[in-house]
Amino acid sequence: MNRTAAVLSVLVSSAALAQQPVIEISGANFRPMPLAVAPPMAQDDAARAAAVEFDSALVFDMTACGLFQVLDRKSFLADAKEGVTAASITFSNWSNVGAESLIKTQLAADGDNLRADLRLFSVAAGKEELKVSETWTGREPRRLAHKLANAVYKYFTKEPGPFESRITFVRKVAGGKDVYLADWDGKHAVPVATGNINVLPTVMPGGGGVAFTSYRRGKPDLYAQRVGGEPTVLSATGRMTSGVAYSPDGSRIAYSVADAENAELYVAKADGSGPVKVTDTKFFLNSSPSWSPDGKKLAFVSNRAGSPQIYVMNADGSDVKRLTFQGNYNTTPAWSPKGDLIAFTARDERNAFDLFTVNVTNGKITRLTQDAKGNEEPSFAPNGRLILFVSTRSGGKQLFVMTHEGNNPVALPMDKGEYTTPDWGR
Amino acid sequence: MGMSAGKGGGRTTMAEINVTPMVDVMLVLLIIFMVTAPLIQQGVKVNLPETKAQPVEGPEKKLVLTVDVNKRVYIGEAEVPLAELEEKLKANVKAQAEKELYLHADRDLPYGVVVDVMASAQRAGITNLGMITDPVGTSKASKDPKELKK
Numbered sequence: 001m002n003r004t005a006a007v008l009s010v011l012v013s014s015a016a017l018a019q020q021p022v023i024e025i026s027g028a029n030f031r032p033m034p035l036a037v038a039p040p041m042a043q044d045d046a047a048r049a050a051a052v053e054f055d056s057a058l059v060f061d062m063t064a065c066g067l068f069q070v071l072d073r074k075s076f077l078a079d080a081k082e083g084v085t086a087a088s089i090t091f092s093n094w095s096n097v098g099a100e101s102l103i104k105t106q107l108a109a110d111g112d113n114l115r116a117d118l119r120l121f122s123v124a125a126g127k128e129e130l131k132v133s134e135t136w137t138g139r140e141p142r143r144l145a146h147k148l149a150n151a152v153y154k155y156f157t158k159e160p161g162p163f164e165s166r167i168t169f170v171r172k173v174a175g176g177k178d179v180y181l182a183d184w185d186g187k188h189a190v191p192v193a194t195g196n197i198n199v200l201p202t203v204m205p206g207g208g209g210v211a212f213t214s215y216r217r218g219k220p221d222l223y224a225q226r227v228g229g230e231p232t233v234l235s236a237t238g239r240m241t242s243g244v245a246y247s248p249d250g251s252r253i254a255y256s257v258a259d260a261e262n263a264e265l266y267v268a269k270a271d272g273s274g275p276v277k278v279t280d281t282k283f284f285l286n287s288s289p290s291w292s293p294d295g296k297k298l299a300f301v302s303n304r305a306g307s308p309q310i311y312v313m314n315a316d317g318s319d320v321k322r323l324t325f326q327g328n329y330n331t332t333p334a335w336s337p338k339g340d341l342i343a344f345t346a347r348d349e350r351n352a353f354d355l356f357t358v359n360v361t362n363g364k365i366t367r368l369t370q371d372a373k374g375n376e377e378p379s380f381a382p383n384g385r386l387i388l389f390v391s392t393r394s395g396g397k398q399l400f401v402m403t404h405e406g407n408n409p410v411a412l413p414m415d416k417g418e419y420t421t422p423d424w425g426r
Numbered sequence: 427m428g429m430s431a432g433k434g435g436g437r438t439t440m441a442e443i444n445v446t447p448m449v450d451v452m453l454v455l456l457i458i459f460m461v462t463a464p465l466i467q468q469g470v471k472v473n474l475p476e477t478k479a480q481p482v483e484g485p486e487k488k489l490v491l492t493v494d495v496n497k498r499v500y501i502g503e504a505e506v507p508l509a510e511l512e513e514k515l516k517a518n519v520k521a522q523a524e525k526e527l528y529l530h531a532d533r534d535l536p537y538g539v540v541v542d543v544m545a546s547a548q549r550a551g552i553t554n555l556g557m558i559t560d561p562v563g564t565s566k567a568s569k570d571p572k573e574l575k576k
Contacts, residue, residue, distance in 0.1 A: 098520030
């Protein structure tokens with residue numbers, strides 16, 4: 001967690017602790033809370049330079065997390081120079097634009113660091129609900145904003161926010177495919193595995209690197225690589241090895257090894273040692289393993305019944321159960337960190353790829369996307385509330401996030417490019 | 427004498443009243459009332475600047491658009507240039523959800539100014555515009571929107 005020396009001081013007023021609203025974040029009655037995010041007040045030139053990025057990250061986090069309806073600043077009525085304390089705010093100006101909550105931020109340079117104060121107000125009550133102060137070593141306004149956004153998310157939901165987590169994805173480049181590691185919003189993207197074709201990445205436990213499948217030696221092999229480090233081989237069987245997935249505690253990996261007409265799943269230690277074959281279905285394919293949050297089970301794709309379907313089994317290969325019975329093409333399972341759902345890609349009767357979830361206990365299928373071109377390759381946020389996926393709804397293959405119920409799809413603010421197979425680090 | 431009702435020569439007795447003409451007449455009347463009833467309800471309704479009616483305690487926190495005697499426009503307590511009013515209201519989630527506004531215009535304003543403001547609101551998608559009046563006897567038109575609210 002402590003990637004950067006961040007000085008954290010969260011000051012929650014005692015009144016707010018005694019009585020605070022918790023947003024019910026799922027269910028039919030969910031209504032996003034109207035939230036006004038006032039433009040940040042920059043105290044000096046250095047802060048002014050950082051304010052744009054800080055602001056865009058904070059607004060993106062609040063918009064994309066699905067809890068809030070972030071209000072259009074064009075409607076704002078308050079004076080731009082309005083203060084940041086409850087006494088100096090004219091709350092009627094905020095209630096008149098429909099805001100129920102208001103966020104005010106101040107930015108200031110603190111030596112070489114950047115300091116931000118965030119205050120959250122309840123507009124109806126006209127009082128301060130939360131005050132958070134953060135100082136970030138160095139000047140990375142987006143990460144400072146993510147930290148503050150997490151505090152707001154936690155205040156409303158009592159759950160940790162996903163804004164400081166890491167994602168990995170594949171970007172198509174001339175002559176190959178590169179694996180990137182990035183912040184949750186796709187920014188600060190660093191190429192980790194480059195050259196040749198590198199695919200199917202997964203974030204290493206701790207978020208410092210990625211494991212991926214690479215064709216650099218002809219046949220696909222598994223590698224792990226930290227940012228700025230050298231790749232280490234996880235598995236090079238001389239056969240086609242692909243699709244590594246770390247167990248939630250980081251101690252084991254699951255992957256698939258394919259021959260001409262057959263692909264089997266293996267489970268090994270995190271460094272690739274001691275592989276154990278856990279499926280045995282001659283002439284059939286088993287692939288795309290995804291761990292259950294307790295690390296006891298695996299979801300995977302198998303065509304043993306004719307068409308690719310989602311199956312669940314114990315991590316030692318016992319007790320195989322078929323989970324999907326609708327459609328004839330269900331792939332890329334992703335087990336929610338909450339444990340109740342598995343998201344997957346399905347080809348529907350109109351040959352469109354869309355995302356669905358299946359309830360692990362009762363098999364109930366829920367459709368998440370429809371009539372928005374192709375949507376594929378889901379991956380859950382660490383808190384299970386959001387899904388990262390690939391969509392072609394606005395042209396090329398782009399990364400999107402939406403809630404685990406399929407609401408509020410938002411494109412990640414990334415450079416133009418072809419992005420595939422995202423994975424959200426836990 | 428000889429012409430008793432019961433035993434008359436060629437005449438038959440009228441034992442019941444014939445209601446058929448009455449039903450006809452009543453039916454015509456009924457139709458006339460049915461046709462005229464909606465017409466009575468139409469017509470032009472004018473909200474006078476001053477009424478003797480008691481002020482009704484309206485639902486709180488409605489969006490109030492104030493135009494003071496100097497033709498300055500306010501949403502709530504915040505002054506908004508008339509040119510920006512439409513954009514502000516279009517972006518305003520509350521206005522767009524409720525589709526209604528209460529107009530609080532000074533009684534000495536030219537009619538044209540008020541119409542301009544109302545037209546802006548209408549272009550911004552406001553379909554219900556209520557006119558706020560002061561009951562007789564309360565303070566005369568005030569210049570400050572904060573006072574106007576009272």
